[in-house]
Amino acid sequence: HPAELSMQAGGRGPNGRPHPRTFLACATAESEPRSGERAVDFPVCVVLPAGGTGERTGLQTPKQFWSFLDRPLISYTIDAFERVSWIQNVVVVVAKENVDQMSHIVQRFAHRKVRVVTGGCTRHRSISNGVRALAEDRPEVVIVHDAVRPFVEEDFLYQIALAAKEHGAAGAIRPLVSTVIASTAEGFLDHSLERSKYRASETPQGFTFDVISQAYQRCSDWDLEFGTECLHLALRYCRVHAKLVPGPPTLWKVTYRWDLAAADSILKEPMLRSACVLSGDSVHAATLVSSLQKAVGALSMKLHVLTDLSAGIQAFLMKEWNYIHVSVDVCRLSDMEALVTRLEVEKRAPLCPLVLIWVHLNTHGDQPCSRAEGDTAAILDLASALKPNKLLLYSIQLHKSEEPELWEGSVSKLSELIGVLVKERSPALVGQLLRA
Numbered sequence: 046h047p048a049e050l051s052m053q054a055g056g057r058g059p060n061g062r063p064h065p066r067t068f069l070a071c072a073t074a075e076s077e078p079r080s081g082e083r084a085v086d087f088p089v090c091v092v093l094p095a096g097g098t099g100e101r102t103g104l105q106t107p108k109q110f111w112s113f114l115d116r117p118l119i120s121y122t123i124d125a126f127e128r129v130s131w132i133q134n135v136v137v138v139v140a141k142e143n144v145d146q147m148s149h150i151v152q153r154f155a156h157r158k159v160r161v162v163t164g165g166c167t168r169h170r171s172i173s174n175g176v177r178a179l180a181e182d183r184p185e186v187v188i189v190h191d192a193v194r195p196f197v198e199e200d201f202l203y204q205i206a207l208a209a210k211e212h213g214a215a216g217a218i219r220p221l222v223s224t225v226i227a228s229t230a231e232g233f234l235d236h237s238l239e240r241s242k243y244r245a246s247e248t249p250q251g252f253t254f255d256v257i258s259q260a261y262q263r264c265s266d267w268d269l270e271f272g273t274e275c276l277h278l279a280l281r282y283c284r285v286h287a288k289l290v291p292g293p294p295t296l297w298k299v300t301y302r303w304d305l306a307a308a309d310s311i312l313k314e315p316m317l318r319s320a321c322v323l324s325g326d327s328v329h330a331a332t333l334v335s336s337l338q339k340a341v342g343a344l345s346m347k348l349h350v351l352t353d354l355s356a357g358i359q360a361f362l363m364k365e366w367n368y369i370h371v372s373v374d375v376c377r378l379s380d381m382e383a384l385v386t387r388l389e390v391e392k393r394a395p396l397c398p399l400v401l402i403w404v405h406l407n408t409h410g411d412q413p414c415s416r417a418e419g420d421t422a423a424i425l426d427l428a429s430a431l432k433p434n435k436l437l438l439y440s441i442q443l444h445k446s447e448e449p450e451l452w453e454g455s456v457s458k459l460s461e462l463i464g465v466l467v468k469e470r471s472p473a474l475v476g477q478l479l480r481a
């Protein structure tokens with residue numbers, strides 16, 4: 046016997062389609078300053094050079110505008126600075142032809158500390174323009190950070206800011222991965238450097254405002270054209286020996302095409318680890334969730350189970366990237382809409398798309414559930430309306446078999462599907478009915 050799935054539509058427009066929803070355009074929950082971090086007690090501003098073309102990626106789109114989960118790379122980097130409460134302004138330097146695009150990104154992702162400035166034809170010229178734009182602010186310290194290094198952490202920025210204030214300049218370093226050698230004009234080995242004595246210079250780098258602005262005022266056109274190192278300008282033109290601070294490997298610069306793939310997987314990694322399950326209080330749902338806990342454990346995923354949408358769950362709703370809503374036998378569209386409304390209020394302009402998986406558990410009969418054509422269309426409608434708002438709604442149906450082997454197989458399939466949906470976050474599959 047097919048299960049009795051009743052869909053009760055709610056919150057629909059005159060044409061029967063769900064009302065389009067709009068997230069509030071305000072600061073992201075992810076951008077709120079984290080409490081408990083150490084704060085510097087002097088003014089710090091940031092220059093993000095983002096005026097390059099990204100030639101080495103071989104792509105038409107400059108890498109800083111390459112999209113990850115529907116958000117450009119530059120926006121992740123900006124977010125890493127905006128969430129630091131003691132950073133005042135972020136000057137983003139872009140090529141003239143990208144100023145409009147950048148302003149649109151600032152608006153779309155509700156960046157609130159950003160000023161957009163036009164760059165130059167080399168990295169040094171772009172940074173120099175960015176520093177000049179801070180002349181009126183005259184912060185104590187200026188942090189310079191490549192826009193294409195999105196994974197910088199607050200704790201490391203704190204170390205750089207403090208060292209810059211104390212020593213005039215400071216920069217991140219990493220061990221070299223290859224030995225540096227010099228070649229003769231004919232292409233033969235001339236000499237090699239003793240690798241343990243050298244370090245790779247990375248960003249962030251910090252400078253007192255006076256040091257960085259004087260360095261750029263005094264340096265030559267040759268430096269601006271061919272130089273690659275701000276710390277060198279501080280040494281050469283201000284006699285400041287920068288303090289070198291060992292940084293984490295995640296500071297690496299997106300340079301080649303495969304770096305884009307690495308960035309994509311690092312950005313998605315935290316989203317794979319957990320999901321918030323709204324199970325209701327039915328015994329069948331509890332059985333499903335307990336079996337599912339074990340199955341997703343194999344994917345190194347944890348489930349936080351909540352039995353209803355009542356108060357006290359705000360913390361979970363805010364933190365999570367993935368939600369699983371379990372309905373047993375009766376699937377009410379209005380329940381799903383209540384959850385969606387709650388998520389929209391709690392998450393506000395999420396950094397990345399949220400995954401919402403609606404699990405329909407059928408406990409009647411021995412056949413997989415079927416659904417009337419209209420019900421499937423209603424879910425598809427709701428999912429399409431939510432997609433532009435970064436809520437990806439999927440649905441999976443499964444049958445509660447009394448045969449342990451069949452039941453185990455279904456739960457294992459369900460866990461596999463959840464793993465894939467959470468990992469891929471594919472807009473193409475929203476609203477589709479999957480079967481476990």
Ligand SMILES: Nc1ccn([C@@H]2O[C@H](COP(=O)(O)OP(=O)(O)OP(=O)(O)O)[C@@H](O)[C@H]2O)c(=O)n1
Pocket residue numbers: 093094095096097098099100101102107109138164165166167168169171172191192193298299300
């Ligand atoms: N005229 C330039 C050139 C580079 N940059 C920025 O400097 C950072 C580091 O430079 P790099 O990795 O060399 O970027 P691209 O110059 O874009 O890359 P490529 O050399 O492959 O073209 C990047 O954020 C880049 O946008 C800049 O602001 N202005």
Ligand SMILES: O=C(CO)[C@H](O)[C@H](O)COP(=O)(O)O
Pocket residue numbers: 168191246247248273274275298
């Ligand atoms: O690490 C850096 C600072 O020292 C810069 O990112 C690096 O110098 C940029 O150089 P290029 O644009 O040639 O990659």
